[in-house]
Amino acid sequence: MNTFRKQRSRAFSRIVLATAGLFLVWRIAALGTSQYYVDEASREPRYLDFSLAWNRGNPEALSLSGQLLVEDDSKRAESLLRKAYLANPSDSHALVALARVWSGQGNIEQADQTVEIAERLSPADVAANLQAAAYWLLRKNIERALFDWDRALQAQPRLSKQLFPVLLRIAEQPPQGQSGFSRIVKHLSPWWQDFFIYSTRNARHVNTLRPLYDLYQKTNRPLTTKDLNAFITRLQTDGLWSEAYMVWLNSLKPNQLSVLGQIYDGSFEQTRFSHGFDWHLPTHKGVEVDARSLFGGRKGKALQLTFHGDPVPGIIAEQALFLVPGRYRLSGMVKTDSIEATHGLVWTIACADGDKIPLADTERFVGSNQWRSFSTRFTVPPERCTGQRLYLHIRGSLPRDFKISGKAWFDDLAITWLQAGSVVDSQSLKER
Secondary structure (H helix, E strand, C coil), X not given: CHHHHHHHHHHHHHHXXXXXXXXXXXXXXXXXXXXXXXXXXXXXXXXXXXXXXXXXXXXXXXXXXXXXHCCCCHHHHHHHHHHHHXXXXXXXXHHHHHHHHHHHCXXXXXXXXXXXXXXXXXXXCHHHHHHHHHHHHHCCCHHHHHHHHHHHHHHCHHHHHHHHHHHHHHHCCCCHXXXXXXXXXXXXXXXXXXXXXXXXXXXXXXXXXXXXXXXXXXXXXXXXXXXXXXXXXXXXXXXXXXXXXXXXXXXXXXXXXXXXXXXXXXXXXXXXXXXXXXXXXXXXXXXXXXXXXCCCCCCCEEEEEEEEEEECCCCCEEEEECCCCEEEEEEEEEEEEEEECCCCEEEEEEECCCCCXXXXXXXXXXXXXXXXXXXXXXXXXXXXXXXXXXXXXXXXXCHXXXXXXXXXXXXXXXXXXXXXXXXXXXXXXXXX
Protein backbone atom coordinates (compact mmCIF):
# COMPACT_ATOMS: atom_id res chain seq x y z
CA MET A 1 0.00 0.00 0.00
CA ASN A 2 2.77 2.40 0.90
CA THR A 3 4.56 1.47 -2.28
CA PHE A 4 1.45 2.33 -4.34
CA ARG A 5 1.15 5.70 -2.61
CA LYS A 6 4.75 6.51 -3.30
CA GLN A 7 4.36 5.59 -6.96
CA ARG A 8 1.21 7.73 -7.25
CA SER A 9 2.94 10.66 -5.54
CA ARG A 10 5.89 10.42 -7.92
CA ALA A 11 3.55 10.22 -10.91
CA PHE A 12 1.65 13.28 -9.72
CA SER A 13 4.90 15.18 -9.23
CA ARG A 14 5.96 14.31 -12.76
CA ILE A 15 2.63 15.55 -14.12
CA VAL A 16 2.95 18.82 -12.18
CA LEU A 17 6.50 19.35 -13.36
CA ALA A 18 5.58 18.54 -16.94
CA THR A 19 2.61 20.91 -16.78
CA ALA A 20 4.78 23.65 -15.28
CA GLY A 21 7.39 23.01 -17.93
CA LEU A 22 4.80 23.24 -20.68
CA PHE A 23 3.45 26.44 -19.13
CA LEU A 24 6.93 27.92 -18.96
CA VAL A 25 7.63 26.92 -22.54
CA TRP A 26 4.33 28.47 -23.63
CA ARG A 27 5.03 31.59 -21.55
CA ILE A 28 8.50 32.02 -23.03
CA ALA A 29 7.06 31.48 -26.49
CA ALA A 30 4.30 34.01 -25.78
CA LEU A 31 6.75 36.60 -24.48
CA GLY A 32 9.08 36.01 -27.39
CA THR A 33 6.25 36.24 -29.89
CA SER A 34 4.98 39.40 -28.21
CA GLN A 35 8.40 41.00 -28.46
CA TYR A 36 8.74 39.84 -32.05
CA TYR A 37 5.61 41.78 -32.96
CA VAL A 38 6.90 44.84 -31.08
CA ASP A 39 10.07 44.73 -33.18
CA GLU A 40 7.98 44.44 -36.35
CA ALA A 41 5.72 47.33 -35.35
CA SER A 42 8.11 49.90 -36.78
CA ARG A 43 7.21 48.47 -40.18
CA GLU A 44 3.56 47.75 -39.49
CA PRO A 45 1.95 49.47 -36.41
CA ARG A 46 -0.97 47.02 -36.29
CA TYR A 47 1.47 44.40 -35.05
CA LEU A 48 1.29 46.11 -31.65
CA ASP A 49 -2.20 44.63 -31.21
CA PHE A 50 -0.77 41.17 -31.92
CA SER A 51 1.97 41.83 -29.37
CA LEU A 52 -0.54 42.73 -26.66
CA ALA A 53 -2.67 39.72 -27.57
CA TRP A 54 0.30 37.52 -26.69
CA ASN A 55 1.34 39.55 -23.64
CA ARG A 56 -1.05 42.18 -22.28
CA GLY A 57 1.63 43.50 -19.97
CA ASN A 58 4.40 44.10 -22.54
CA PRO A 59 5.55 47.58 -21.44
CA GLU A 60 7.08 48.47 -24.80
CA ALA A 61 3.95 47.51 -26.71
CA LEU A 62 1.79 49.43 -24.22
CA SER A 63 4.00 52.49 -24.56
CA LEU A 64 4.14 52.45 -28.36
CA SER A 65 0.40 51.81 -28.64
CA GLY A 66 -0.33 54.71 -26.30
CA GLN A 67 2.00 57.04 -28.22
CA LEU A 68 0.20 56.24 -31.47
CA LEU A 69 -3.22 57.04 -29.95
CA VAL A 70 -2.38 60.41 -28.34
CA GLU A 71 -4.02 62.45 -31.10
CA ASP A 72 -6.92 60.15 -31.99
CA ASP A 73 -8.00 58.63 -28.67
CA SER A 74 -6.42 60.45 -25.73
CA LYS A 75 -8.44 58.54 -23.11
CA ARG A 76 -7.32 55.15 -24.39
CA ALA A 77 -3.79 56.50 -24.85
CA GLU A 78 -3.65 57.69 -21.25
CA SER A 79 -4.70 54.27 -19.97
CA LEU A 80 -2.08 52.45 -22.03
CA LEU A 81 0.67 54.91 -21.15
CA ARG A 82 -0.06 54.72 -17.41
CA LYS A 83 0.21 50.93 -17.60
CA ALA A 84 3.42 51.21 -19.61
CA TYR A 85 4.98 53.55 -17.06
CA LEU A 86 3.93 51.34 -14.11
CA ALA A 87 5.48 48.35 -15.88
CA ASN A 88 8.66 50.27 -16.70
CA PRO A 89 9.23 53.46 -14.63
CA SER A 90 12.32 54.29 -16.71
CA ASP A 91 10.27 54.72 -19.90
CA SER A 92 10.74 58.41 -20.67
CA HIS A 93 8.93 58.00 -23.99
CA ALA A 94 5.71 57.05 -22.21
CA LEU A 95 6.09 60.04 -19.89
CA VAL A 96 6.46 62.54 -22.73
CA ALA A 97 3.44 61.04 -24.47
CA LEU A 98 1.47 61.27 -21.22
CA ALA A 99 2.48 64.91 -20.98
CA ARG A 100 1.05 65.51 -24.44
CA VAL A 101 -2.23 63.93 -23.34
CA TRP A 102 -2.40 66.02 -20.17
CA SER A 103 -1.44 69.17 -22.02
CA GLY A 104 -4.33 68.57 -24.40
CA GLN A 105 -6.62 68.18 -21.39
CA GLY A 106 -5.45 71.53 -20.00
CA ASN A 107 -3.28 70.10 -17.22
CA ILE A 108 -0.32 72.21 -18.33
CA GLU A 109 1.59 72.29 -15.04
CA GLN A 110 1.37 68.52 -14.62
CA ALA A 111 2.38 68.02 -18.25
CA ASP A 112 5.43 70.29 -17.98
CA GLN A 113 6.60 68.58 -14.80
CA THR A 114 6.22 65.17 -16.45
CA VAL A 115 8.44 66.16 -19.37
CA GLU A 116 11.03 67.51 -16.95
CA ILE A 117 11.03 64.13 -15.19
CA ALA A 118 11.46 62.40 -18.56
CA GLU A 119 14.43 64.66 -19.36
CA ARG A 120 16.11 63.69 -16.10
CA LEU A 121 15.41 59.99 -16.64
CA SER A 122 17.00 59.75 -20.08
CA PRO A 123 19.49 62.57 -20.67
CA ALA A 124 21.30 60.59 -23.39
CA ASP A 125 18.25 59.01 -25.07
CA VAL A 126 18.18 60.71 -28.47
CA ALA A 127 14.61 59.68 -29.31
CA ALA A 128 13.38 60.93 -25.91
CA ASN A 129 15.28 64.20 -26.41
CA LEU A 130 13.57 64.72 -29.76
CA GLN A 131 10.15 63.92 -28.31
CA ALA A 132 10.70 66.34 -25.44
CA ALA A 133 11.85 69.04 -27.88
CA ALA A 134 8.69 68.53 -29.95
CA TYR A 135 6.60 68.94 -26.79
CA TRP A 136 8.30 72.19 -25.80
CA LEU A 137 7.97 73.48 -29.34
CA LEU A 138 4.20 72.95 -29.15
CA ARG A 139 4.30 74.83 -25.86
CA LYS A 140 6.19 77.64 -27.68
CA ASN A 141 9.03 77.28 -25.18
CA ILE A 142 11.91 77.66 -27.65
CA GLU A 143 14.65 77.70 -25.04
CA ARG A 144 13.58 74.33 -23.59
CA ALA A 145 13.23 72.84 -27.08
CA LEU A 146 16.76 73.99 -27.91
CA PHE A 147 17.98 72.41 -24.67
CA ASP A 148 16.73 68.99 -25.82
CA TRP A 149 17.89 69.42 -29.43
CA ASP A 150 21.31 70.32 -28.05
CA ARG A 151 21.40 67.03 -26.15
CA ALA A 152 20.32 65.07 -29.22
CA LEU A 153 22.93 66.69 -31.47
CA GLN A 154 25.72 66.15 -28.98
CA ALA A 155 24.81 62.46 -28.74
CA GLN A 156 24.20 62.01 -32.48
CA PRO A 157 25.89 64.67 -34.65
CA ARG A 158 24.50 63.24 -37.88
CA LEU A 159 21.08 64.59 -36.86
CA SER A 160 22.36 67.97 -38.07
CA LYS A 161 21.03 67.19 -41.54
CA GLN A 162 17.48 67.06 -40.17
CA LEU A 163 17.76 69.57 -37.32
CA PHE A 164 19.85 72.43 -38.77
CA PRO A 165 17.04 73.57 -41.12
CA VAL A 166 14.66 73.57 -38.14
CA LEU A 167 17.10 75.50 -35.96
CA LEU A 168 17.66 78.03 -38.73
CA ARG A 169 13.91 78.65 -39.05
CA ILE A 170 13.83 79.31 -35.32
CA ALA A 171 16.78 81.71 -35.58
CA GLU A 172 14.86 83.55 -38.29
CA GLN A 173 12.07 84.36 -35.82
CA PRO A 174 13.31 87.25 -33.65
CA PRO A 175 13.52 87.90 -30.84
CA GLN A 176 12.55 84.69 -29.03
CA GLY A 177 14.17 82.34 -31.51
CA GLN A 178 17.51 84.11 -31.50
CA SER A 179 17.68 84.65 -27.74
CA GLY A 180 17.09 80.94 -27.20
CA PHE A 181 20.54 80.24 -28.61
CA SER A 182 22.33 82.22 -25.89
CA ARG A 183 22.87 79.23 -23.56
CA ILE A 184 24.08 77.01 -26.40
CA VAL A 185 26.51 79.65 -27.65
CA LYS A 186 27.71 80.40 -24.13
CA HIS A 187 28.72 76.78 -23.63
CA LEU A 188 29.90 76.41 -27.25
CA SER A 189 28.19 73.10 -27.90
CA PRO A 190 30.25 70.92 -30.27
CA TRP A 191 27.78 71.34 -33.15
CA TRP A 192 27.52 75.13 -32.85
CA GLN A 193 30.33 76.00 -35.28
CA ASP A 194 28.87 73.78 -38.00
CA PHE A 195 25.45 75.33 -37.45
CA PHE A 196 26.83 78.88 -37.61
CA ILE A 197 28.56 78.14 -40.91
CA TYR A 198 25.42 76.38 -42.20
CA SER A 199 23.43 79.50 -41.31
CA THR A 200 25.80 81.84 -43.16
CA ARG A 201 25.18 79.82 -46.30
CA ASN A 202 21.46 79.21 -45.95
CA ALA A 203 19.87 82.07 -44.00
CA ARG A 204 17.42 84.04 -46.12
CA HIS A 205 18.63 87.36 -44.75
CA VAL A 206 21.81 88.54 -43.09
CA ASN A 207 19.71 90.00 -40.25
CA THR A 208 19.36 86.44 -38.98
CA LEU A 209 23.13 86.10 -38.74
CA ARG A 210 24.00 89.31 -36.95
CA PRO A 211 22.48 88.30 -33.55
CA LEU A 212 24.14 84.88 -33.79
CA TYR A 213 27.45 86.55 -34.60
CA ASP A 214 27.04 88.97 -31.66
CA LEU A 215 26.30 86.07 -29.30
CA TYR A 216 29.38 84.27 -30.55
CA GLN A 217 31.56 87.33 -29.98
CA LYS A 218 30.45 87.54 -26.34
CA THR A 219 31.84 84.09 -25.52
CA ASN A 220 35.22 83.60 -23.89
CA ARG A 221 36.57 81.98 -27.04
CA PRO A 222 37.09 84.08 -30.20
CA LEU A 223 35.59 83.08 -33.52
CA THR A 224 37.70 80.66 -35.48
CA THR A 225 39.07 81.68 -38.86
CA LYS A 226 36.57 79.34 -40.47
CA ASP A 227 33.61 81.02 -38.70
CA LEU A 228 34.86 84.51 -39.44
CA ASN A 229 35.45 83.76 -43.11
CA ALA A 230 31.99 82.26 -43.48
CA PHE A 231 30.35 85.38 -42.00
CA ILE A 232 32.50 87.79 -44.03
CA THR A 233 31.86 85.85 -47.23
CA ARG A 234 28.10 86.07 -46.65
CA LEU A 235 28.32 89.83 -46.07
CA GLN A 236 30.34 90.20 -49.28
CA THR A 237 27.86 88.03 -51.18
CA ASP A 238 25.03 90.30 -50.01
CA GLY A 239 26.97 93.37 -51.17
CA LEU A 240 27.65 94.57 -47.61
CA TRP A 241 31.30 95.27 -48.25
CA SER A 242 31.68 98.04 -45.70
CA GLU A 243 30.33 95.86 -42.90
CA ALA A 244 32.40 92.90 -44.09
CA TYR A 245 35.56 95.01 -44.06
CA MET A 246 34.89 96.31 -40.52
CA VAL A 247 34.23 92.78 -39.22
CA TRP A 248 37.53 91.63 -40.72
CA LEU A 249 39.40 94.75 -39.54
CA ASN A 250 38.20 94.25 -35.95
CA SER A 251 39.53 90.69 -36.00
CA LEU A 252 43.12 91.76 -36.67
CA LYS A 253 45.78 91.70 -33.97
CA PRO A 254 48.20 94.61 -33.43
CA ASN A 255 51.00 92.99 -35.43
CA GLN A 256 48.60 92.39 -38.30
CA LEU A 257 47.49 96.01 -38.32
CA SER A 258 51.09 96.98 -39.05
CA VAL A 259 50.75 95.69 -42.63
CA LEU A 260 47.34 97.23 -43.25
CA GLY A 261 46.90 99.20 -46.46
CA GLN A 262 44.72 99.39 -49.53
CA ILE A 263 46.34 96.01 -50.19
CA TYR A 264 46.74 94.07 -46.97
CA ASP A 265 50.24 92.67 -46.43
CA GLY A 266 51.40 93.56 -49.93
CA SER A 267 54.93 92.48 -48.94
CA PHE A 268 53.73 89.02 -47.80
CA GLU A 269 55.31 89.27 -44.36
CA GLN A 270 52.37 87.93 -42.32
CA THR A 271 51.57 84.92 -44.50
CA ARG A 272 48.20 84.31 -42.81
CA PHE A 273 46.37 83.49 -46.06
CA SER A 274 43.08 83.29 -44.19
CA HIS A 275 40.60 84.86 -46.60
CA GLY A 276 38.50 87.83 -45.47
CA PHE A 277 40.45 90.76 -46.91
CA ASP A 278 43.72 88.88 -46.59
CA TRP A 279 45.42 86.87 -49.33
CA HIS A 280 43.70 83.75 -50.59
CA LEU A 281 45.76 81.10 -52.36
CA PRO A 282 43.58 78.49 -54.10
CA THR A 283 45.14 75.06 -54.49
CA HIS A 284 46.18 73.97 -57.98
CA LYS A 285 47.93 70.79 -59.01
CA GLY A 286 50.40 72.51 -61.32
CA VAL A 287 51.78 75.25 -59.07
CA GLU A 288 53.39 75.72 -55.66
CA VAL A 289 52.60 79.06 -54.01
CA ASP A 290 54.13 80.31 -50.77
CA ALA A 291 55.67 83.35 -49.07
CA ARG A 292 59.41 82.77 -48.83
CA SER A 293 62.34 84.71 -47.43
CA LEU A 294 64.38 86.56 -50.04
CA PHE A 295 68.09 86.43 -50.78
CA GLY A 296 70.43 88.46 -52.94
CA GLY A 297 70.09 91.87 -51.35
CA ARG A 298 66.31 92.08 -50.79
CA LYS A 299 64.99 91.79 -47.26
CA GLY A 300 61.88 90.12 -45.94
CA LYS A 301 59.61 87.76 -47.84
CA ALA A 302 58.00 87.63 -51.25
CA LEU A 303 55.29 85.59 -52.94
CA GLN A 304 57.04 82.75 -54.76
CA LEU A 305 55.37 80.69 -57.48
CA THR A 306 56.82 77.53 -58.98
CA PHE A 307 55.10 76.15 -62.08
CA HIS A 308 55.66 72.57 -63.25
CA GLY A 309 54.52 72.73 -66.85
CA ASP A 310 50.90 71.79 -66.19
CA PRO A 311 47.80 73.84 -67.09
CA VAL A 312 46.74 76.25 -64.33
CA PRO A 313 43.39 77.66 -65.51
CA GLY A 314 42.15 79.27 -62.31
CA ILE A 315 43.07 82.12 -59.98
CA ILE A 316 46.51 81.63 -58.43
CA ALA A 317 46.36 84.32 -55.71
CA GLU A 318 43.69 86.88 -54.84
CA GLN A 319 42.61 89.43 -52.28
CA ALA A 320 39.28 91.17 -51.68
CA LEU A 321 39.53 94.97 -51.58
CA PHE A 322 37.38 97.78 -50.24
CA LEU A 323 38.22 100.90 -52.23
CA VAL A 324 36.10 104.05 -52.35
CA PRO A 325 35.32 105.45 -55.82
CA GLY A 326 38.28 107.29 -57.35
CA ARG A 327 41.49 106.97 -59.37
CA TYR A 328 44.24 104.62 -58.17
CA ARG A 329 47.61 103.18 -59.09
CA LEU A 330 48.58 99.54 -58.55
CA SER A 331 52.32 98.96 -58.25
CA GLY A 332 54.73 96.24 -57.22
CA MET A 333 58.00 94.43 -57.78
CA VAL A 334 58.44 91.29 -59.90
CA LYS A 335 61.15 88.78 -60.73
CA THR A 336 60.75 85.93 -63.24
CA ASP A 337 62.86 82.90 -64.03
CA SER A 338 62.17 81.05 -67.29
CA ILE A 339 58.42 81.67 -67.25
CA GLU A 340 57.00 80.00 -70.34
CA ALA A 341 53.31 80.59 -71.11
CA THR A 342 51.47 81.60 -74.27
CA HIS A 343 50.28 84.94 -72.87
CA GLY A 344 52.05 85.06 -69.48
CA LEU A 345 51.01 85.92 -65.94
CA VAL A 346 48.94 89.03 -65.18
CA TRP A 347 47.40 90.81 -62.18
CA THR A 348 43.78 91.97 -62.70
CA ILE A 349 41.64 94.33 -60.63
CA ALA A 350 37.89 93.88 -61.10
CA CYS A 351 34.64 94.89 -59.43
CA ALA A 352 33.40 92.12 -57.12
CA ASP A 353 29.71 93.00 -57.39
CA GLY A 354 27.47 94.33 -60.12
CA ASP A 355 28.72 93.14 -63.51
CA LYS A 356 32.14 92.27 -62.03
CA ILE A 357 33.81 94.25 -64.79
CA PRO A 358 37.63 94.30 -64.97
CA LEU A 359 39.06 97.71 -64.07
CA ALA A 360 42.65 97.14 -65.16
CA ASP A 361 45.31 94.55 -66.05
CA THR A 362 49.02 94.80 -65.43
CA GLU A 363 51.57 93.96 -68.05
CA ARG A 364 52.07 90.27 -68.77
CA PHE A 365 54.97 88.58 -67.03
CA VAL A 366 57.03 86.08 -69.06
CA GLY A 367 60.64 85.04 -69.59
CA SER A 368 63.46 85.84 -67.16
CA ASN A 369 64.07 89.18 -65.45
CA GLN A 370 65.78 90.44 -62.32
CA TRP A 371 63.76 92.41 -59.80
CA ARG A 372 61.98 95.35 -61.42
CA SER A 373 58.94 97.49 -60.78
CA PHE A 374 55.60 97.48 -62.57
CA SER A 375 52.45 99.63 -62.27
CA THR A 376 49.08 100.35 -63.82
CA ARG A 377 46.31 102.87 -63.20
CA PHE A 378 42.60 102.25 -62.77
CA THR A 379 39.38 103.97 -61.71
CA VAL A 380 36.80 102.61 -59.29
CA PRO A 381 33.36 103.74 -60.51
CA PRO A 382 30.82 105.25 -58.07
CA GLU A 383 28.17 102.60 -58.75
CA ARG A 384 27.99 98.79 -58.82
CA CYS A 385 31.55 98.41 -57.59
CA THR A 386 31.41 98.61 -53.78
CA GLY A 387 33.94 95.80 -53.42
CA GLN A 388 36.80 94.76 -55.65
CA ARG A 389 39.15 91.85 -56.16
CA LEU A 390 42.82 91.78 -57.09
CA TYR A 391 43.89 88.46 -58.54
CA LEU A 392 46.82 86.83 -60.30
CA HIS A 393 46.08 84.47 -63.17
CA ILE A 394 47.36 83.20 -66.50
CA ARG A 395 46.02 85.10 -69.48
CA GLY A 396 44.35 82.83 -71.99
CA SER A 397 41.17 81.55 -73.58
CA LEU A 398 42.16 78.17 -75.01
CA PRO A 399 43.19 75.17 -72.85
CA ARG A 400 46.75 75.25 -74.18
CA ASP A 401 47.13 78.90 -73.09
CA PHE A 402 47.11 77.91 -69.41
CA LYS A 403 50.11 75.59 -69.59
CA ILE A 404 52.99 77.26 -67.76
CA SER A 405 56.45 76.47 -66.38
CA GLY A 406 59.15 78.43 -64.55
CA LYS A 407 59.29 80.57 -61.41
CA ALA A 408 58.05 84.03 -60.45
CA TRP A 409 58.28 86.27 -57.38
CA PHE A 410 56.10 89.26 -56.42
CA ASP A 411 56.74 91.77 -53.64
CA ASP A 412 55.75 95.23 -52.38
CA LEU A 413 52.29 95.22 -53.95
CA ALA A 414 50.54 98.51 -53.14
CA ILE A 415 47.60 100.64 -54.21
CA THR A 416 47.77 104.43 -53.91
CA TRP A 417 44.93 106.85 -54.42
CA LEU A 418 45.47 109.53 -57.06
CA GLN A 419 43.56 112.78 -56.52
CA ALA A 420 43.88 116.04 -58.50
CA GLY A 421 47.41 115.24 -59.56
CA SER A 422 48.62 114.47 -56.02
CA VAL A 423 49.27 111.16 -54.36
CA VAL A 424 47.53 110.32 -51.09
CA ASP A 425 49.26 107.37 -49.52
CA SER A 426 47.60 104.39 -47.83
CA GLN A 427 48.29 105.74 -44.35
CA SER A 428 46.28 108.86 -45.17
CA LEU A 429 43.39 106.68 -46.26
CA LYS A 430 43.51 104.69 -43.00
CA GLU A 431 43.25 107.91 -41.00
CA ARG A 432 40.18 109.18 -42.84
